[in-house]
Amino acid sequence: MESFAIKGDLIWTEKPDSFMTMHDGYITVSDGRITSVSSERPSADIVDRSGCLVIPGLSDLHIHAPQYVFMGMHMDEELLEWLEKHTFPAEAAFSDTGFAREAYGSFAEALLKTPTTRLSAFGTIHEDSTLILMDILGKAGFHGYVGKVNMDRNSPDSLVEDTDESIASTRSFIERSSAYSSIRPIITPRFIPSCSDRLLKELGRIASGLSIPIQSHLDENRSEIEWVASLCPWARDYASAYDSFSLLTDRTIMAHCVWMTDDEIDLLKARGTYIAHSPTSNLNLSSGIAPVRHFLDKGLSVGLATDVAGGSSLSLLTVMQDAVKASKMRWRLQDDSAKPLGLSEVFYLASKGGGSFFGSVGSFEPGFDADIVILDEAEGFRTSCHSIEERLEMAVYRSSELPVKEKYIRGIRCTCS
Amino acid sequence: MESFAIKGDLIWTEKPDSFMTMHDGYITVSDGRITSVSSERPSADIVDRSGCLVIPGLSDLHIHAPQYVFMGMHMDEELLEWLEKHTFPAEAAFSDTGFAREAYGSFAEALLKTPTTRLSAFGTIHEDSTLILMDILGKAGFHGYVGKVNMDRNSPDSLVEDTDESIASTRSFIERSSAYSSIRPIITPRFIPSCSDRLLKELGRIASGLSIPIQSHLDENRSEIEWVASLCPWARDYASAYDSFSLLTDRTIMAHCVWMTDDEIDLLKARGTYIAHSPTSNLNLSSGIAPVRHFLDKGLSVGLATDVAGGSSLSLLTVMQDAVKASKMRWRLQDDSAKPLGLSEVFYLASKGGGSFFGSVGSFEPGFDADIVILDEAEGFRTSCHSIEERLEMAVYRSSELPVKEKYIRGIRCTCS
Numbered sequence: 001m002e003s004f005a006i007k008g009d010l011i012w013t014e015k016p017d018s019f020m021t022m023h024d025g026y027i028t029v030s031d032g033r034i035t036s037v038s039s040e041r042p043s044a045d046i047v048d049r050s051g052c053l054v055i056p057g058l059s060d061l062h063i064h065a066p067q068y069v070f071m072g073m074h075m076d077e078e079l080l081e082w083l084e085k086h087t088f089p090a091e092a093a094f095s096d097t098g099f100a101r102e103a104y105g106s107f108a109e110a111l112l113k114t115p116t117t118r119l120s121a122f123g124t125i126h127e128d129s130t131l132i133l134m135d136i137l138g139k140a141g142f143h144g145y146v147g148k149v150n151m152d153r154n155s156p157d158s159l160v161e162d163t164d165e166s167i168a169s170t171r172s173f174i175e176r177s178s179a180y181s182s183i184r185p186i187i188t189p190r191f192i193p194s195c196s197d198r199l200l201k202e203l204g205r206i207a208s209g210l211s212i213p214i215q216s217h218l219d220e221n222r223s224e225i226e227w228v229a230s231l232c233p234w235a236r237d238y239a240s241a242y243d244s245f246s247l248l249t250d251r252t253i254m255a256h257c258v259w260m261t262d263d264e265i266d267l268l269k270a271r272g273t274y275i276a277h278s279p280t281s282n283l284n285l286s287s288g289i290a291p292v293r294h295f296l297d298k299g300l301s302v303g304l305a306t307d308v309a310g311g312s313s314l315s316l317l318t319v320m321q322d323a324v325k326a327s328k329m330r331w332r333l334q335d336d337s338a339k340p341l342g343l344s345e346v347f348y349l350a351s352k353g354g355g356s357f358f359g360s361v362g363s364f365e366p367g368f369d370a371d372i373v374i375l376d377e378a379e380g381f382r383t384s385c386h387s388i389e390e391r392l393e394m395a396v397y398r399s400s401e402l403p404v405k406e407k408y409i410r411g412i413r414c415t416c417s
Numbered sequence: 418m419e420s421f422a423i424k425g426d427l428i429w430t431e432k433p434d435s436f437m438t439m440h441d442g443y444i445t446v447s448d449g450r451i452t453s454v455s456s457e458r459p460s461a462d463i464v465d466r467s468g469c470l471v472i473p474g475l476s477d478l479h480i481h482a483p484q485y486v487f488m489g490m491h492m493d494e495e496l497l498e499w500l501e502k503h504t505f506p507a508e509a510a511f512s513d514t515g516f517a518r519e520a521y522g523s524f525a526e527a528l529l530k531t532p533t534t535r536l537s538a539f540g541t542i543h544e545d546s547t548l549i550l551m552d553i554l555g556k557a558g559f560h561g562y563v564g565k566v567n568m569d570r571n572s573p574d575s576l577v578e579d580t581d582e583s584i585a586s587t588r589s590f591i592e593r594s595s596a597y598s599s600i601r602p603i604i605t606p607r608f609i610p611s612c613s614d615r616l617l618k619e620l621g622r623i624a625s626g627l628s629i630p631i632q633s634h635l636d637e638n639r640s641e642i643e644w645v646a647s648l649c650p651w652a653r654d655y656a657s658a659y660d661s662f663s664l665l666t667d668r669t670i671m672a673h674c675v676w677m678t679d680d681e682i683d684l685l686k687a688r689g690t691y692i693a694h695s696p697t698s699n700l701n702l703s704s705g706i707a708p709v710r711h712f713l714d715k716g717l718s719v720g721l722a723t724d725v726a727g728g729s730s731l732s733l734l735t736v737m738q739d740a741v742k743a744s745k746m747r748w749r750l751q752d753d754s755a756k757p758l759g760l761s762e763v764f765y766l767a768s769k770g771g772g773s774f775f776g777s778v779g780s781f782e783p784g785f786d787a788d789i790v791i792l793d794e795a796e797g798f799r800t801s802c803h804s805i806e807e808r809l810e811m812a813v814y815r816s817s818e819l820p821v822k823e824k825y826i827r828g829i830r831c832t833c834s
Contacts, residue, residue: 072814073807075741076759284814286745286757312738312814321729324492325739326746328703333750340703342493390490397489397701397729 003030003044006372006408008054010037011392012364016296016348020364021388024050029370032410037364049374049405053391056362057117057371057409058316059354060306061276062215062255064122065133065146066094067309068107075284075312079221082285082310084156091124091149092158100129101136108140114315117371117409118358119144120215120253120276122188125151125161127169131176138183141414144358147188147215148173152199155190167202174210184212191217192228192241204246213251213357215276216242219264220256221287239264248273253357255305256281257295258288265298274301274357277349279326280319281310289330292323293338296345303354304346317399320346324396343393369410376405420447420461423789423825425471427454428809429781433713433765437781438805441467446787449827454781466791466822470808473779474534474788474826475733476771478693479632479672479722481539482550482563483511485524488726492701496638499702499727501573508541508566509575517546518553525557531732534788534826535775536561537632537670537693539605542568542578544586548593555600558831561775564605564632565590569616572607584619591627601629608634609645609658621663630668630774632693633659636681637673638704656681665690670774672722673698674712675705682715691718691774694766696739698727706747709740710755713762720771721763734816737763760810786827793822 010025028036028044036042067087074086094100111119121137123130123146130148137146148170152163161169170187177185187207189195195203207214219225219238228238235241239260242248250272257268257275268275277290295302304319305311311319320343327341355362361369375395386394407414427442445453445461453459484504491503511517528536538554540547540563547565554563565587569580578586587604594602604624606612612620624631636642636655645655652658656677659665667689674685674692685692694707712719721736722728728736737760744758772779778786792812803811824831 072811073803075810075814076757283742283745286749288749289746322742325700328700329706329743329746329750332703332705333746340493386490393492394489397492 003028003035004047005029005042005044006047006049006054006374008049008052008374009388009391010054010364011388012056013344013348013352014363014365016345016353019344019347019389019392023388027054027364027370027372029408029411032370032412034364034366034368034370036366052405053375053377053388053395055115055373055375055392056351056355056364057373057407058115058350059118059303059358059362060116060316061120061253061274061303061354061357062278062305063119063308065104065107066091066124068110068314069103071309071314072312077285078223079285079287080223088156088159092156094124094126094129095158097128097132100126100132104133104136108136108142110314111142112140112414113404115373115375115404115407116314116316117142117373117407118355118361120186120357121146122215123148125149125159125166127173130173134177134180134183138180141409141412143182143409145186145213145215146183147186150189150199150203151194152196154193163196163199166199170203170206174206174212187212187214189216189247191224192231192238193224197245200245200247207249208246213253214247214249215253216247216255218242218254218257219259220282221285222259225259237261237264239267243267243271255307256287256290258282258290260291265295265300269298269300272301274303276305276307277302277323278305278307278311278319279322280313281307283322283326284312285310289326289334291330291335291338292327292341301353301356302349303357304350315399316350317396320350320396321399323349343396347392370408371410372408374405374407420445420452421464422446422459422461423464423466423471423791425466425469425791426805426808427471427781428805429473430761430765430769431780431782433762433770436761436764436806436809440805444471444781444787444789446825446828449787449829451781451783451785451787453783469822470792470794470805470812472532472790472792472809473768473772473781474790474824475532475767476535476720476775476779477533477723477733478537478670478691478720478771478774479695480536480725482521482524483508483541484726485527485731486520488731489729492729494702495640496702496704497640505573505576509573511541511543511546512575514545514549517543517549521550521553525553525559527731528559529557529831530821532790532792532821532824533731533733534559534790534824535772535778537603537774538563539632540565542566542576542583544590547590551594551597551600555597558826558829560599560826562603562630562632563600564603567606567616567620568611569613571610580613580616583616587620587623591623591629604629604631606633606664608641609648609655610641614662617662617664624666625663630670631664631666632670633664633672635659635671635674636676637699638702639676642676654678654681656684660684660688672724673704673707675699675707677708682712682717686715686717689718691720693722694719694740695722695724695728695736696743697730697736698724700739700743701729702727706743706751708747708752708755709744709758718770718773719766720774721767732816733767734813737767737813738816740766760813764809787825788827789825791822791824
């Protein structure tokens with residue numbers, strides 16, 4: 001792969017509390033990595049995007065690829081009713097690999113138009129269809145993880161697996177996924193209500209034995225938490241139930257974490273587990289607002305997530321906006337000691353914060369993977385009177401008016417049709 | 418004006434609790450009014466929009482036209498700081514009528530691309546520039562109200578008026594606005610902190626004497642409310658301060674109403690005053706969440722508003738989404754007796770609820786003004802498996818993907834460039 005440099009108006013965050021900006025800056029890329037960021041023209045070939053807003057690729061830490069088929073619908077319900085009535089029937093359709101290929105094709109095409117470059121995605125219980133998702137995402141240029149979902153209890157007939165078959169299919173899925181390099185497998189128990197203790201224990205063993213990361217859901221909804229307490233009366237709490245199966249590691253992503261006890265926060269901190277903050281979904285499903293300020297103060301690893309289709313947008317720019325809005329309401333209505341998240345903080349979470357799960361990803365620093373997104377600013381965003389930071393703020397708050405112009409993942413240009 | 422009929426997939430609300438839909442329905446329009454809504458082909462000329470989602474024009478009850486120039490910026494502050502640092506300097510620029518013509522031209526052009534057909538807008542204190550706004554909105558095809566803002570205290574030098582001059586300019590503005598027919602004047606004291614008692618009293622007299630409607634702000638932010646209490650120690654509360662100047666009428670719109678006492682709610686109910694619920698702005702400025710369920714139960718008149726640029730979107734579809742999300746958070750975090758707003762309820766508020774301020778507006782019922790919006794659904798929204806209601810829900814939750822195809826106001830087709 002050759003060296004090249006992208007020229008544009010750069011904005012990124014190395015730390016949560018402030019933006020770095022460079023007008024007419026050059027990002028030099030060599031072998032898929034950033035080698036320098038400078039206002040001096042390098043000797044490499046120049047991809048001239050002068051005047052365009054250039055941001056690091058964003059990382060979506062939690063997204064249900066099959067649910068894209070009903071994104072934006074069924075938003076007048078809470079989690080458990082919503083799963084039963086809408087989500088499970090939609091996911092059952094992915095037993096048909098022809099349907100899966102079509103649906104996942106649309107999903108990948110839509111995702112290309114967003115600033116996301118990395119993702120950790122749920123498929124369904126269906127091994128073949130989930131391998132198709134890996135194939136399609138990889139071919140589209142994305143990097144990240146895809147998991148075959150495990151469910152062996154409390155699920156409709158069309159989505160419940162025999163425990164042994166679920167374990168065998170997971171092992172088979174991992175073996176067969178060696179055909180793909182940019183999209184890797186991730187162990188994906190749906191959540192405790194859907195998985196027997198024996199299944200969870202075995203999945204913990206597989207993850208540990210094969211060094212495979214893990215993703216699941218934690219403390220999203222109060223009824224869910226009560227249900228988990230009744231299913232795991234032996235556990236101190238929801239998080240420690242996962243922990244007892246060796247599922248909380250520094251290669252684990254837990255989505256939501258809205259209603260965490262102090263013990264649970266301490267446990268996730270001790271394990272180095274990532275939190276996928278999903279405010280759009282948490283607002284839509286009336287789940288509540290996660291104490292992100294508290295997570296950050298405690299030094300937990302946090303990233304942002306669309307959680308499609310509890311989330312109604314594929315764009316992490318929209319999620320950033322909801323993360324700020326939700327933190328303001330939490331501050332106003334629930335806990336006035338936790339000051340609202342600022343723009344640079346939510347941008348950091350969506351870029352370098354969540355990106356760290358995937359390696360050196362989400363910043364314009366030498367040595368980082370060259371995940372670079374060029375935004376196509378609407379008329380009026382880019383005038384002589386606007387700073388680069390103001391333009392980024394408009395990109396977040398008016399994300400609807402802002403398509404992606406092009407993006408590079410590890411230095412490779414994705415083809416946005 | 419001739420008769421014609423628009424054919425499409427119709428959705429509207431006659432009452433808040435349910436949608437009316439008609440697949441391949443015909444709306445017959447004569448002299449700017451709807452004469453029939455039927456699934457039978459009428460004898461009139463047909464504007465064939467088969468397969469398109471067709472909704473009533475939406476009414477924006479509160480929007481600051483001059484603030485469009487910084488929409489989507491400066492969202493990390495609360496109301497009073499935000500006014501001082503960003504809003505007042507931006508509005509001061511409208512003393513230049515050349516600047517105003519350009520800025521208001523961009524505003525109207527952008528507004529044409531949204532489903533809004535009616536609006537009640539704030540201009541600035543500047544009489545000439547505000548008349549330009551009326552001219553531009555009228556020529557673009559909109560109906561509604563525009564107010565010259567009054568401010569004679571606690572404002573920066575560039576925006577503070579002499580009391581007598583403010584009164585004289587208001588009278589002059591009203592006289593000169595007789596040149597326009599579709600956009601009418603509205604008395605617009607900014608809010609109590611910006612207006613002396615004498616000014617408010619005189620504005621109440623003008624409104625009453627000339628039968629002109631009124632718009633202002635009420636109970637948006639807690640610091641603002643404390644300030645009003647110190648400015649009007651003689652008043653029971655913020656609402657009754659307005660009332661003492663005869664400013665609460667059934668032709669008055671009060672924006673926000675986030676922190677209302679029971680007395681204030683009863684007073685607005687007794688006066689028939691409209692509430693402009695502005696959830697996007699209330700989230701952005703950390704103001705809080707208005708008790709809309711309570712307003713509806715009490716039978717108050719409520720509509721939706723973008724409140725640009727506290728609000729960061731010109732589209733009432735986005736505001737509907739935020740109204741639902743905000744009501745869910747209020748229910749979850751503040752008052753579990755007030756159940757969240759459903760989709761048909763927020764749609765009703767944005768169409769027939771707010772529309773009633775402008776007459777028979779916002780529904781597909783015979784006798785209603787023919788304000789009709791045809792949406793340009795994104796790929797995937799319109800398939801054989803989606804109901805009209807589901808398509809409308811996607812339009813709300815994925816408003817970013819949904820431009821307006823065309824709109825008719827009182828039967829006249831607007832030209833969306």
